[in-house]
Amino acid sequence: MKLGITVLRVVVGAFFVGHGLQKLKGWFGGGGIEGTGQMFESLGLRPGKVHASAAGLAEAGGGAMLVTGLLTPVGASMITGTMTVAIHKVHAKNGPWAANQGYEYNAVLMASVFAIAAAGPGPLSLDHLLGTEKSGDLIALAQLAAGVLGAAATIELGRRAPETPAATEGATEHTQVPEPASA
Numbered sequence: 078m079k080l081g082i083t084v085l086r087v088v089v090g091a092f093f094v095g096h097g098l099q100k101l102k103g104w105f106g107g108g109g110i111e112g113t114g115q116m117f118e119s120l121g122l123r124p125g126k127v128h129a130s131a132a133g134l135a136e137a138g139g140g141a142m143l144v145t146g147l148l149t150p151v152g153a154s155m156i157t158g159t160m161t162v163a164i165h166k167v168h169a170k171n172g173p174w175a176a177n178q179g180y181e182y183n184a185v186l187m188a189s190v191f192a193i194a195a196a197g198p199g200p201l202s203l204d205h206l207l208g209t210e211k212s213g214d215l216i217a218l219a220q221l222a223a224g225v226l227g228a229a230a231t232i233e234l235g236r237r238a239p240e241t242p243a244a245t246e247g248a249t250e251h252t253q254v255p256e257p258a259s260a
Contacts, residue, residue, distance in 0.1 A: 082199040083146075089189050090143025093156055097137025100129050120166045122235035131231070135159050143193065146202020150211055150220045153190035157224025160187045162231055187221075194220045 099107020108116060110129050117132070118125030135155040142152025160183040168180035175181040197204070197212025204210040 079199045079201070082193060082196050083201045085189060086143050086146060086149070086193050086198055086202070089156075089186065089193070090140040090145075090152070093136045093140025094144065095140075097133045097135070097140060100133030101137060117235075118240070120235075122162075122166065122231070123238040123240055128231070128235055132159050132162070143190070143198075146198035146204050147207075148209075149198040149202065149204050150194045150216050153194040153217075154220040154223040154227070156190045157187050157221055158227040158231070160184075161225050161228035165228065165232060187224075191217050191221055 095105050096107075098104040099109075100113045101110065103109030103112070107113065110126055110133070113129035113133070114125035114127075116125070117123075117128040122128040136159050139152040139155030139159070142148050143156070164180040164183050168178060168183060171177045171179040173179045173181050173184070195212060195214055195217035197210050199205065202210065
């Protein structure tokens with residue numbers, strides 16, 4: 078189990094670091110702040126660049142926390158939050174299956190970080206080394222609740238913010254804005 082949790086934590090975390098860098102830097106085929114911000118703006122997450130930055134930081138930071146096993150429940154909560162927003166804003170309307178752009182992938186990632194939070198990061202982690210390791214069902218439920226509540230606040234704040242004129246200037250119905258890989 079120790080090796081299994083470590084592998085799960087590192088693989089999921091590393092891919093989230095990549096997802097965050099797609100948003101923040103445009104690396105790995107991502108849209109960067111500009112492209113992701115425009116896409117977020119079109120989803121009603123305004124201002125788009127602020128939400129793109131927050132999502133990128135949550136994914137890259139949460140992923141790094143998972144990879145290193147440092148503040149693992151916090152990292153898991155950050156991932157849960159971004160996946161909750163992605164499900165709500167992009168995937169829920171398409172049903173569950175990833176083949177139809179549904180929320181299957183996002184739900185599996187949320188279940189993975191839930192399992193990591195429940196089991197704990199394991200002995201090959203900074204949390205273990207520093208003596209700050211927290212785990213268990215209540216920790217997993219708390220990270221889930223924090224992520225979902227953070228996502229709900231993000232969605233509501235984005236909804237209430239006025240549309241950013243700069244995000245719509247020059248946009249046409251033919252403008253292609255890349256969808257973030259984790260959304």
